[in-house]
Amino acid sequence: MSQSDQQPPASVAALDGWTLVYSGKVRDLYVETTDAAPSLTSASRVLVVASDRVSAFDHVLEPGIPGKGELLTTLSLWWFDLLTGIPDHLVADHELVGSTVRALIPASVAGRAMLCRTLDMYPIECVVRGYLTGSGWKEYLHSQSVCGIMLPAGLQNGDRLPEPIYTPAWKAPMGQHDENISFERTVELVGPVIAAELRDLSLALFQTAGTIAEKAGVILADTKFEFGADRQTGVTVLADEVLTSDSSRYWDAKAWHTGTTAETRMASFDKQIVRNWLSAHWDGAGTPPALPTEIVEQTAARYRELLQRLTSA
Incomplete structure (x- = not known):
C-alpha cells in the first residue's frame, strides 16, 4: 500500500x-x-x-x-x-x-x-499453490518445476500437488510487473526470521481455508496473502484482501472430479470468463474492447455463487 x-x-x-x-x-x-x-x-x-x-x-x-x-x-x-x-x-x-x-x-x-x-507492508506476495494450473502449468511443461520447485513427473493440468507449495513474488513498484522469487530472495528482502514466518503462516492459512472450502464443495486451488508489521509492536499482521475471487482460484469440487477436459474441471469462480473472452476477441494491442453484457452478467453470477456457497455451508 x-x-x-x-x-x-x-x-x-x-x-x-x-x-x-x-x-x-x-x-x-x-x-x-x-x-x-x-x-x-x-x-x-x-x-x-x-x-x-x-x-x-x-x-x-x-x-x-x-x-x-x-x-x-x-x-x-x-x-x-x-x-x-x-x-x-x-x-x-x-x-x-x-x-x-x-x-x-x-x-x-x-x-x-x-x-x-496502517502497517509497514512487506514487499512480498505470499502465493500458495495446492494445484497445478495457470502459469505454474506452463512452467511445469518446460521444466517439471514451478517457481524452481521440482515436482513429480506425469502431472496434468489441474492436478492436485503432493502438498501445497509456497511460491512468493516480489511486489514491484507501480507500473512494473510483480516477479516470482525464490525463498532465498525473500530472506534477502525481509530477513530469515520474517521470511520463514511469512512462509509458515501462508501455508497454515491455506490449509485452514482449503478445509473450510471443501466443506462447501469448493476447491481452493491457489491464493496469495499479504502481510505487514504493526508499527508499534512489530507483530506480523494479515492485511489487504484475503481469499477473495480476485486473489484466489476456486473451483467446483464436483466438476473437478467429474470433468473430462481442463475447461470443465477448472471452471473458476472469478473473472476467468472475462480473460477467456478477451483472449478470443483482442490481440493485446491498443485499448481493449468493451465487455459484452452477457460476459458481465456471467462473471457477476460466478462471484455471487462463490460467496453464497462458502458462507452458506
Whole structure:
C-alpha cells in the first residue's frame, strides 16, 4: 500500500473527510483528511474501498462488474472472521459519541469498504499453490518445476500437488510487473526470521481455508496473502484482501472430479470468463474492447455463487 501520483479512474469516489492516496486496478485507499499533508506514512487508519472495476492482462476494462466491490469485501470480512490464528488489520468501523453510535465508513461506500490500521507492508506476495494450473502449468511443461520447485513427473493440468507449495513474488513498484522469487530472495528482502514466518503462516492459512472450502464443495486451488508489521509492536499482521475471487482460484469440487477436459474441471469462480473472452476477441494491442453484457452478467453470477456457497455451508 503505497502512494501513487497517477490520475485515479473516473469511477473513484470523492469522500468528505477522506483524501485519496492510492488508486489501483480495483481498490482505492483513503486516509482521514487533516491539516497536515495526509499520507499512508503518517495516517494510523486507512479506508480500503473495493470498486466494481475489473482488470485483465494489466488493463482495467469497461464496463465494471456490478456489485463486485461489495461481494469482494463481504467475502474478505467473512474470511477474516474465521482466520483467528493471526491478527488482521481490521479496526472498528463505528464509534460511540456520547450515547450515539456513529459509522466511520462513509455511507456512499458502505458495504464495499474496510477500515484498517496502517502497517509497514512487506514487499512480498505470499502465493500458495495446492494445484497445478495457470502459469505454474506452463512452467511445469518446460521444466517439471514451478517457481524452481521440482515436482513429480506425469502431472496434468489441474492436478492436485503432493502438498501445497509456497511460491512468493516480489511486489514491484507501480507500473512494473510483480516477479516470482525464490525463498532465498525473500530472506534477502525481509530477513530469515520474517521470511520463514511469512512462509509458515501462508501455508497454515491455506490449509485452514482449503478445509473450510471443501466443506462447501469448493476447491481452493491457489491464493496469495499479504502481510505487514504493526508499527508499534512489530507483530506480523494479515492485511489487504484475503481469499477473495480476485486473489484466489476456486473451483467446483464436483466438476473437478467429474470433468473430462481442463475447461470443465477448472471452471473458476472469478473473472476467468472475462480473460477467456478477451483472449478470443483482442490481440493485446491498443485499448481493449468493451465487455459484452452477457460476459458481465456471467462473471457477476460466478462471484455471487462463490460467496453464497462458502458462507452458506
